[in-house]
Amino acid sequence: MKWSDFRDKRAAELGERLIVRSVEESMTRGTVVLKSADEPRNKHQSVTLLEAIAEFEFDCCIGGARRDEEKARAKERIMSFRDEFGQWDPKNQRPELWNLYNARSHKGENIRAFPISNWTEMDVWQYIEREGLELPSIYFAHQRDVVLRGGAMMPVNVPLADGSVINVPKAGETVENRLVRFRTVGDITCTAPVESDADTVAKIVLETATTTITERGATRLDDQTSEASMEQRKKEGYF
Amino acid sequence: MNPSPTHSDSLLRFMTCGSVDDGKSTLIGRLLFDTKTILADTLNQIEKTSKKRGMEAVDLSLLTDGLQAEREQGITIDVAYRYFSTGTRKYIIADSPGHEQYTRNMVTAASTANLAIILIDARRGVLTQTRRHSYLAKLVGIPHLVVAVNKMDLVGHDQAVFDRICGEYRAFADEIGLGDVRFHSDVRAEWRQHRRPWRGHALVQRPDLARRARGRPGAHTERAEAFRFPVQYVCRPQASDDPELHDYRGFMGRVESGAVRVGDRVTALPSGQSSVVKRIELGAVSLPEAIHEQSVSLLLEDEIDVSRGDMLVPSDEQPMVTKEIEGMVCWFSETPLSPARTYLVRHTTRTSKAKVAAIDYKVDVNTLAQEPATALAMNDIARIRLRLAQPLAVDPYSDNRATGAFIVIDETTNNTVGAGMVTGAAPL
Structure with missing residues (x-):
């Protein structure tokens, strides 16, 4: 099942109202301008996110970020304060002690809550296994067209909802059909899968235990632009 | 928050105390390396950065210093959390800076730790900073301490040096009333065996520690606590x-x-x-x-x-309901604590307005001397009394971390400006 169908099905099961905002909408509004058609869109998600927070006046947003994912995230609070510009100020964070969380904010400001901050990638998979949770198929091994680019396997010729296709192979790149799965799911313009034949949760748990690269290491091209890319994006409002 | 109650029984949260020079980063790096937590791409990355800075060896402190400013200045500013697992047990390390101006970060890291590793440089012995770290560990109620004497090679693996440091520390520990203190003597043996400085993995996996340091954040005193x-x-x-x-x-x-x-x-x-x-x-x-x-x-x-x-x-084991508490606080804010102002006190799930009724004394964290004070500056530790607008149900912090701990919030900025531990309370 396609991940978005999975998402919609889950929302229907819970009987909850699902709000979706996309970078494409921000592009239509003119608040996101791409330098080129194939520019990674990940950092632009901050714009869309901040627009959605303003639109609905959310005072708290819950995210699934974890400290073990990335070195800037290792410094993140469970209740993380963002000012009226959505900025994270890593040098000036609220101390967080015991289980006493300070989620206070003024109007226009925002709290990002990360309840699974202290989980590791392994914890997540063990939890999924123990609770028998259902997942979108993108997390399991599947065949996919990729090209090798910058040490990562970039998914190519990805169709979008509006019928257009992104991640078109560049001249000289060879498209290969490989057995892959996504360890982390982000914007397809900068998120690469890993080679894997793990088609069950049990196999993924095993693979996670024996992997020699980090979750974002060979998979997130957005993290690789500089040593502090994540920190920079978070300062601008990113999750 | 842990994945499950069953998982948390095998989770140990610990912290390391010491400055970069004491080998703290090396210890953490070693722990992560031995447990195969540092994966290939991370190692490549820090190798690259170390080389870029003209260092000969890989700088393991880059593993925990995640912020740009920390890397620029080569210092640890904030608490970083690192995760590793040995197969039978999961561990969370809180790495906090050791200098005096970061007392507040150490208190933060200590608040969720069940064990602290205090590093001592064999050449220097028990220093002022060792005393400060130990006092803070005691203040925040960490039940287990491991004193790790490092750099034994630089004193020629002299048993007499080790024994003297242990003796000196033991005397100090007794003076401030530290409970479970262990000295890591294995360091020397392992030196001989492996010719390498730290087998951190072995250090935390020692069966006596694993057995004794039950990783239960909800029961930090590790005694039978009342239902709250x-x-x-x-x-x-x-x-x-x-x-x-x-x-x-x-x-x-x-x-x-x-x-x-x-x-x-x-x-x-x-x-x-x-x-x-x-x-x-x-x-x-x-x-x-x-x-x-x-x-x-x-x-x-x-x-x-x-x-x-x-x-x-x-009904038969109640905390005290009070509108006046006495507690040890650590002040976090650059704006001094002022008895003239009204603050918010967050205790369990209740928030109350509060005024400082008195600052009994301030503690010199280096000499442990008590001094009079009229205001508190950042990193100050003091005993204060608070008057509360709403009643709180408190236990002494030494009996129960959850119902004895509170934070102080500035109403204007909403910042967390202090943390406190209840030592006493007046009945309603």
Whole structure:
């Protein structure tokens, strides 16, 4: 099942109202301008996110970020304060002690809550296994067209909802059909899968235990632009 | 928050105390390396960065110094958390800076730790900073300390040096009343065996530590603690046509300490009304008993007045309900604590306005001398008395971390400006 169908099905099961905002909408509004058609869109998600927070006046947003994912995230609070510009100020964070969380904010400001901050990638998979949770198929091994680019396997010729296709192979790149799965799911313009034949949760748990690269290491091209890319994006409002 | 109560039984949260020069980063790096937590791409990355800076060896401090400013200045500013697992047990390391101006970060890291590793440079012995770290560990109630004497090679692996340092530390530990202190003597043996400085893995995996340091954040005192259930939310599905649900009133929250069973008599504080536990629900499952760290809904036999911020406790084992507390605080803010101002005190799920009635004394963290004070600056540690607008149900921090801890919030900025540990309270 396609991940978005999975998402919609889950929302229907819970009987909850699902709000979706996309970078494409921000592009239509003119608040996101791409330098080129194939520019990674990940950092632009901050714009869309901040627009959605303003639109609905959310005072708290819950995210699934974890400290073990990335070195800037290792410094993140469970209740993380963002000012009226959505900025994270890593040098000036609220101390967080015991289980006493300070989620206070003024109007226009925002709290990002990360309840699974202290989980590791392994914890997540063990939890999924123990609770028998259902997942979108993108997390399991599947065949996919990729090209090798910058040490990562970039998914190519990805169709979008509006019928257009992104991640078109560049001249000289060879498209290969490989057995892959996504360890982390982000914007397809900068998120690469890993080679894997793990088609069950049990196999993924095993693979996670024996992997020699980090979750974002060979998979997130957005993290690789500089040593502090994540920190920079978070300062601008990113999750 | 841990994946599950069963997982947390095998989780140990610990912190390391010492400065970069003491080999703290090397210890952490070693722990992560030995447990194969540093994966190839991370190692490549820090190798690249180390080389870029003209260092000969890989700088393991780059593993924990994640912020740009920290890397620029080569210092640790904030607490970083690192995770590793040995197969049988999971570990969370809180790495905090060791210098005096970062006392507040150390207090933060200590608040969730069950064990602290205090590093001592064999050439320098017990220093002022060793005393400060130990005092803070004691203040925040870390039940287990490991004193690791490092750089033994630089004193020629001299047993006499090791024994002298241990003796000196032991005397100091007795003076401030530290409980479980162990000295890591294996260092020397391992030196000879492996010719390498740290086998951190072995250090935390020592069976005596693994057995004794039960990783239970909810029961930091590691003694049988009384049941404490601060109410987070009252669940009343009002729009329901279902007659079962129509009268449903579930008190939702986390069991902060102890345990509760169906049939137990409980009292709601501060009201003092009591009832009997009718049902315990964990999600859709009914349980006969709930233990610390479980987030559950409690249903009572009688309709008594309970709202968010109230606490359910055993009727025969109650905390003190008070509007005046005495506690040790660590001040976090650049704006000094002023007795003229009104603050907010957050204690369990309740927030109350508070005024500083008195600053009894300030502690010199280096000499442990008590000094008079009229205001508190950042990183100051002091005993203060607070008057509260609303009653709180408190236990002394030494009996219960969850109901003895509080934070101080600045009403204007909403910043957390201080952290406190209850030492005493006046009855209502």
